[in-house]
Amino acid sequence: MNPQGERWTAETVLALAPDAASRKAGSKLAAPGPWSGAGARPEGGAGTVWGECSGSGSKPYRTVVDLSGEGGPGFNCSCPSRKFPCKHALGLLLLWASGEAAVPVEQDAPPAWAGQWLDRRRQRAERAAAGPAAAAPATPADEEAARRRGERRAARVSAGVTELEQRLADLLRGGLAAAEGAGYGQWDETAARMVDAQAPGLASRVRELGSLRGAGADRAGRLLEECALLHALNQGWLRLGDLPEPLAATVRSRVGLTTDAAALLVSGPAVRDHWLVLAQRDSDDGRLTTRRIWLHGRGSGRTALLLSYGAAGRAPELSLPVGLSVDAELVYYPAARPLRAALGARHAPPAESPGPPPGGSVTAALAAYGEALRDDPWTETWPVVLENVIPVPPPGPSPALEVNGWQLADANGESALAIDPRARESQGLWQLTSISGGAPVTVFAEYGHGGVVPLTTWAPEPVPL
Numbered sequence: 406m407n408p409q410g411e412r413w414t415a416e417t418v419l420a421l422a423p424d425a426a427s428r429k430a431g432s433k434l435a436a437p438g439p440w441s442g443a444g445a446r447p448e449g450g451a452g453t454v455w456g457e458c459s460g461s462g463s464k465p466y467r468t469v470v471d472l473s474g475e476g477g478p479g480f481n482c483s484c485p486s487r488k489f490p491c492k493h494a495l496g497l498l499l500l501w502a503s504g505e506a507a508v509p510v511e512q513d514a515p516p517a518w519a520g521q522w523l524d525r526r527r528q529r530a531e532r533a534a535a536g537p538a539a540a541a542p543a544t545p546a547d548e549e550a551a552r553r554r555g556e557r558r559a560a561r562v563s564a565g566v567t568e569l570e571q572r573l574a575d576l577l578r579g580g581l582a583a584a585e586g587a588g589y590g591q592w593d594e595t596a597a598r599m600v601d602a603q604a605p606g607l608a609s610r611v612r613e614l615g616s617l618r619g620a621g622a623d624r625a626g627r628l629l630e631e632c633a634l635l636h637a638l639n640q641g642w643l644r645l646g647d648l649p650e651p652l653a654a655t656v657r658s659r660v661g662l663t664t665d666a667a668a669l670l671v672s673g674p675a676v677r678d679h680w681l682v683l684a685q686r687d688s689d690d691g692r693l694t695t696r697r698i699w700l701h702g703r704g705s706g707r708t709a710l711l712l713s714y715g716a717a718g719r720a721p722e723l724s725l726p727v728g729l730s731v732d733a734e735l736v737y738y739p740a741a742r743p744l745r746a747a748l749g750a751r752h753a754p755p756a757e758s759p760g761p762p763p764g765g766s767v768t769a770a771l772a773a774y775g776e777a778l779r780d781d782p783w784t785e786t787w788p789v790v791l792e793n794v795i796p797v798p799p800p801g802p803s804p805a806l807e808v809n810g811w812q813l814a815d816a817n818g819e820s821a822l823a824i825d826p827r828a829r830e831s832q833g834l835w836q837l838t839s840i841s842g843g844a845p846v847t848v849f850a851e852y853g854h855g856g857v858v859p860l861t862t863w864a865p866e867p868v869p870l
Contacts, residue, residue: 413726418498420727420869421478423488423687423720425832427495434458434496437507441465444511445501454501454508455519458493460484468493469519471526473754477725481522489720558603562660565602566639569595569611573632573639581625591615606661610635634783652780654739659783664738666747673736675749678702680709680733681758682725683788683849684860684869696721699788699849699860700735700746701762708788709735709746723748728867729755742780744788761847761863764792767813767820774852786853793845796838796859797821813857816845825856833859833870840864 415435422428434440443456452472457465464483470490471479480490490498501508514520572595592615599608610631617628641648641656648656658664683699694715701708713721725731734749765773770789777787793816811834814821828834840846840862849861859870 413502415499415502416866417726417728418495418502421490421724422495427488427492430492431495431499434492435499440500443508445508446511446515453515453523454497455515456497466493467518468497469522470494470498471523477723479526479722487719489722489724561602562604565599565604566642568598569607570639573636581628604661606659638783651741655741655781658740669736669738669747670749675734675736676705677734678704679730681730681762682727685727686860687720694720696723698725710744711746711748726755727861727869728758730758731755742777762790764790764847767815767822770852786851789850789852791848791850794848795845796834796841798838813848823856825858828858837862837870840868
């Protein structure tokens with residue numbers, strides 16, 4: 406329930422789904438049959454939705470959704486699913502979106518089981534909003550202890566960087582062919598050494614080197630490129646004091662030194678805007694689920710990336726509906742080319758957006774990616790909005806097997822971007838082709854050295870791919 410009292414559309418609800426399987430399962434539960442005691446209550450311009458869904462067990466699953474959370478909708482369900490939102494939460498929201506006949510508005514408070522979770526959630530939000538400001542003022546002793554901890558960590562990182570430089574020199578001295586014959590163990594051991602040196606960013610890049618071994622015909626070239634980037638990062642750390650502060654901040658973050666989000670929100674300049682939610686994408690490395698939420702500021706024209714994490718197989722709780730606009734404040738992390746941001750105060754619940762952000766051509770996307778690499782050579786992908794492009798499947802009877810692969814081409818046919826092979830494995834490309842029907846569309850995507858990964862298209866409503 407947004408400020409106008411309107412319920413979300415089914416498309417907005419399904420945009421919250423973590424994957425296609427959840428969308429399908431949630432849609433099956435978007436009927437009154439399995440639900441009992443469903444209700445909704447407007448609160449603070451947004452609202453709460455709850456209900457009980459019968460399942461395979463003797464007790465129904467209790468599901469509640471908080472639509473008024475500062476960090477986006479919150480979900481709670483008694484089912485054992487590790488997805489946020491689970492199929493029950495999606496089914497309940499779809500049922501609610503269908504109208505008041507299915508989920509009536511209640512004037513009374515939610516049932517006790519829902520109210521208890523809501524109270525705990527809002528208490529956590531209040532503590533997080535208070536942040537460092539709620540803590541006792543730092544004493545000179547505290548500041549001195551923090552300074553010493555920082556110096557000790559910097560020394561450990563420097564020792565790790567020096568060791569890594571020696572290993573890269575040994576690798577190149579022995580030749581890349583020798584690296585091809587070596588097992589993954591040497592990379593894994595080196596990555597572990599970087600973890601010990603408290604440089605997780607370096608550890609991640611070392612693991613990437615190991616994954617490139619034997620990875621395609623261009624593996625030697627890619628291995629050399631990654632070694633060069635890693636060497637440049639090492640040298641940047643060792644000469645940190647000589648770098649301009651924005652570039653130094655980039656080097657620190659790439660090495661793995663993080664900035665506390667709560668402290669950033671207190672000290673950093675906030676950018677208030679109506680932020681259009683462009684895309685939401687999850688990745689799972691087996692240990693941690695990372696959610697990437699892309700935003701575009703209507704007034705500022707800036708793009709921002711929100712990162713949220715979920716450990717032990719659970720999806721991150723932060724979730725914003727694709728296609729809606731959020732009146733909120735963001736604070737960008739310091740960097741040579743700021744992109745990642747922390748979500749600050751929200752001044753209104755998500756509302757309908759007037760349409761897609763302004764886009765550009767394939768040539769403009771290439772130029773934007775090149776400029777990003779100039780400022781931050783360790784950038785893996787860069788957000789681009791492509792306007793008037795057409796998805797082009799490869800020729801032949803079996804497009805999935807073609808070497809040349811898919812492309813996103815300008816409608817005038819003058820230029821095109823190759824689609825990243827990893828994106829070709831999903832059904833999203835066929836969905837994009839179906840939406841386009843051979844006509845130009847607007848696409849939001851991530852563009853990197855492997856190609857472009859389409860995430861959302863507008864035709865005319867936003868459709869996650």
